[in-house]
Structures are given as C-alpha cells and as structure tokens.
Amino acid sequence: xxxxxxxxxxxxxxxxxxxxxxxxxxxxxxxxxxxxxxxxxxxxxxxxxxxxxxxxxxxxxxxxxxxxxxxxxxxxxxxxxxxxxxxxxxxxxxxxxxxxxxxxxxxxxxxxxxxxxxxxxxxxxxxxxxxxxxxxxxxxxxxxxxxxxxxxxxxxxxxxxxxxxxxxxxxxxxxxxxxxxxxxxxxxxxxxxxxxxxxxxxxxxx
Amino acid sequence: xxxxxxxxxxxxxxxxxxxxxxxxxxxxxxxxxxxxxxxxxxxxxxxxxxxxxxxxxxxxxxxxxxxxxxxxxxxxxxxxxxxxxxxxxxxxxxxxxxxxxxxxxxxxxxxxxxxxxxxxxxxxxxxxxxxxxxxxxxxxxxxxxxxxxxxxxxxxxxxxxxxxxxxxxxxxxxxxxxxxxxxxxxxxxxxxxxxxxxxxxxxxxx
Numbered sequence: 001x002x003x004x005x006x007x008x009x010x011x012x013x014x015x016x017x018x019x020x021x022x023x024x025x026x027x028x029x030x031x032x033x034x035x036x037x038x039x040x041x042x043x044x045x046x047x048x049x050x051x052x053x054x055x056x057x058x059x060x061x062x063x064x065x066x067x068x069x070x071x072x073x074x075x076x077x078x079x080x081x082x083x084x085x086x087x088x089x090x091x092x093x094x095x096x097x098x099x100x101x102x103x104x105x106x107x108x109x110x111x112x113x114x115x116x117x118x119x120x121x122x123x124x125x126x127x128x129x130x131x132x133x134x135x136x137x138x139x140x141x142x143x144x145x146x147x148x149x150x151x152x153x154x155x156x157x158x159x160x161x162x163x164x165x166x167x168x169x170x171x172x173x174x175x176x177x178x179x180x181x182x183x184x185x186x187x188x189x190x191x192x193x194x195x196x197x198x199x200x201x202x203x204x205x206x
Numbered sequence: 207x208x209x210x211x212x213x214x215x216x217x218x219x220x221x222x223x224x225x226x227x228x229x230x231x232x233x234x235x236x237x238x239x240x241x242x243x244x245x246x247x248x249x250x251x252x253x254x255x256x257x258x259x260x261x262x263x264x265x266x267x268x269x270x271x272x273x274x275x276x277x278x279x280x281x282x283x284x285x286x287x288x289x290x291x292x293x294x295x296x297x298x299x300x301x302x303x304x305x306x307x308x309x310x311x312x313x314x315x316x317x318x319x320x321x322x323x324x325x326x327x328x329x330x331x332x333x334x335x336x337x338x339x340x341x342x343x344x345x346x347x348x349x350x351x352x353x354x355x356x357x358x359x360x361x362x363x364x365x366x367x368x369x370x371x372x373x374x375x376x377x378x379x380x381x382x383x384x385x386x387x388x389x390x391x392x393x394x395x396x397x398x399x400x401x402x403x404x405x406x407x408x409x410x411x412x
Contacts, residue, residue, distance in 0.1 A: 101369055
C-alpha cells in the first residue's frame with residue numbers, strides 16, 4: 001500500500017475511533033510513524049484528507065445505486081439496504097461530525113448537497129418505477145413521494161447520531177436493525193405479495 | 207425580572223444565536239453587565255445553566271402533553287404539533303448541540319433519555335387510543351407502532367440539524383413546514399374522514 005493510501009486508511013480509522021474533530025494531522029503522522037512533512041507532501045491539511053474520504057464514500061454509494069440494469073429488481077433494493085449499512089458503519093465518523101464538518105468547509109457542503117440531490121433522484125426513480133410497474137397498493141403523489149423521501153433521508157442521515165445519543169453500541173449489525181425499522185414506512189404502500197418478497201429477501205419476518 | 211431569570215433568558219438567547227459550545231459564562235456575564243462572581247452566585251457553571259434550561263424545556267413539553275381530559279381530541283393533537291414547533295424554535299440550540307451536550311454531561315443524558323421514554327409512552331398511548339376508538343384504517347401491531355414512533359422521533363430529534371446542514375433558514379414557520387412533512391407517515395393508517403379533519407385543523411390541503 002502506498003503512503004497516500006496508508007494516510008487515508010489510518011485517518012479514517014482514527015476519525016471513526018476518536019471523532020474527526022479530535023484528530024490532528026500530527027496524530028495521523030505519529031500513528032503512521034512518518035514525519036508531518038511527509039504527510040503534507042501528500043495532503044495539504046486535514047480538510048483535504050476529509051474531502052478525499054468524502055469523495056470515496058460518495059463513489060461507493062454511486063456504485064451501489066448505479067446498477068447495470070435500468071430496471072431495479074427487488075434483490076437489488078435489498079442489496080442496497082445491506083451494503084448501505086456497511087457504508088454507514090465504515091464512514092461512521094462522517095455522520096457523527098456532519099454539522100461541524102459542513103459548517104467549516106463550504107466545498108464539502110456543496111459536494112454533500114449535490115450528492116444528496118443525486119440520491120433523492122435515485123430513490124424517486126425507484127418509487128416511480130414501482131408506481132408504474134403496479135407494485136404499489138396505493139400510488140404516491142409527487143408531494144407525498146418527496147415528503148416520504150425527505151423523512152427517510154433525515155432519519156438515515158442522523159441514524160448513527162441517534163444511536164450515539166441514546167447510548168446504543170454502533171456496530172454494522174445494530175445499524176441494520178435500526179435501518180430496517182424504516183421498512184414500516186414502505187409497508188402501507190406496497191402490495192402484500194411484494195412486501196412478503198422483500199421481507200424474505202431481507203431474511204426477516206414481521 | 208430577577209437576576210436568576212435574566213441569566214437564563216440571556217443564556218438561552220446567546221446559545222440560540224451562537225451555539226452553546228461557543229458561549230462561556232464570561233460572555234453571559236458581559237452581556238448582562240454583571241460580574242462573573244454575581245453569575246456564579248446563581249449558577250455554579252455553564253453546565254448548571256444548561257440543565258436548568260433543559261428542565262424548563264421538558265416542563266413545557268410535559269404541559270403540552272398532559273391534557274386535562276384523558277381522551278385526546280383531534281384538536282389537541284393539532285395544538286401539540288403547532289406548539290411543538292415553537293418549542294423546537296425556542297430551544298433550537300439544544301437540538302443542534304445535542305450529541306456534544308449529552309456526551310459531556312451524564313446527568314443531562316439520563317434526564318434526556320427519561321424524558322424521551324415519557325414522550326414515547328405519550329405517543330404510544332395516543333396511537334393505542336386511535337386504534338381502540340376505530341379511527342384507524344389499518345391497526346398497528348406493537349412492533350409496528352414502536353418502529354413508527356422510533357422513526358418519527360429520530361426525524362424530529364434531528365429536524366433542526368437537518369435544516370442547518372442543508373442551509374435552510376431556521377424559523378418557527380420553516381420548522382412547521384418540515385415537521386408537517388411527517389404527516390404522511392400517518393396518512394395510510396387513519397381513516398379518510400379522520401385525515402380530512404386533521405388536515406382541516408392544521409389548515410393545509412394535500
């Protein structure tokens with residue numbers, strides 16, 4: 001692994017363990033047993049490291065959502081849920097420090113909002129597809145769909161913060177349990193057979 | 207207004223404007239044109255001021271939820287929504303600084319979780335009442351009800367943080383618009399006539 005990649009891996013691990021606000025470039029250099037000068041050769045400052053990690057995080061979500069086929073299968077949706085839990089866990093510092101990070105770095109905030117809008121469109125596309133494919137028991141209006149996505153987004157954006165506040169242990173498994181509570185948002189809208197199929201794919205029963 | 211009350215009012219205003227993490231007892235004393243010694247006579251430290259504000263915030267919510275009549279009317283629910291928006295706004299610093307405040311002060315965290323559990327029971331009681339009174343189109347199971355309340359709680363707990371992150375102006379009016387998006391969680395569950403009545407009381411149309 002080259003130095004640049006080692007810096008990213010180590011920074012991510014330290015941020016996740018101690019919070020990005022408590023870690024300096026000196027901590028990172030020390031952990032890697034390299035000089036601060038060597039670190040600065042690769043990244044100008046902590047902000048640049050965080051932006052790099054952010055871009056990688058966005059890329060992972062892009063890959064997850066941009067499926068080969070344009071028509072999503074139910075199993076694709078289930079894969080998105082399961083892999084999202086791992087991404088939430090792998091980049092957990094980001095969720096916990098979100099307000100502080102975005103208030104300090106306007107470039108990061110712009111990228112964040114841009115990514116959010118893309119994810120919104122992704123979810124809207126899937127709901128529209130389910131609407132048109134007759135998978136829904138009760139079709140959603142545009143306003144209803146957008147409100148639905150908004151509620152879902154706020155809930156997942158702050159899922160890890162909520163676990164933290166209430167003293168829950170932040171593990172990939174616990175994130176999955178919490179995330180899957182959101183399935184009840186979907187329940188009244190999908191046809192019973194679709195609901196059963198999704199629950200079977202997720203390997204849970206109601 | 208006595209000095210103690212002036213300290214509380216001024217602290218709350220400064221916390222809301224600048225964030226509680228950026229305000230010291232010196233800032234508060236200076237704003238009030240009193241000596242730090244005088245402030246310390248009333249409150250030992252910032253933590254004590256924050257706990258006092260927290261208790262007042264909880265009391266306001268208690269009053270809002272503990273209605274005279276044991277059977278809630280729809281108009282009670284609407285009043286709770288509207289007055290909650292004002293409470294969210296009046297104590298907005300608390301929502302924004304929540305993770306930091308609760309990680310620093312175990313006493314506050316205990317009180318917070320205790321209050322959360324009471325609010326959970328309040329909402330569960332209302333849902334059970336609606337279930338039993340035949341106001342629901344589709345009754346909720348216990349698991350479904352609890353998941354529903356959890357999603358709702360996380361969404362409202364971080365409503366102001368979400369507005370802040372996405373650069374929305376935090377006003378009581380904007381909080382109401384965002385909070386009312388959660389009405390769509392309720393829609394599939396209540397009978398159409400109940401839905402229409404609630405929307406009329408909230409003075410909004412779908």
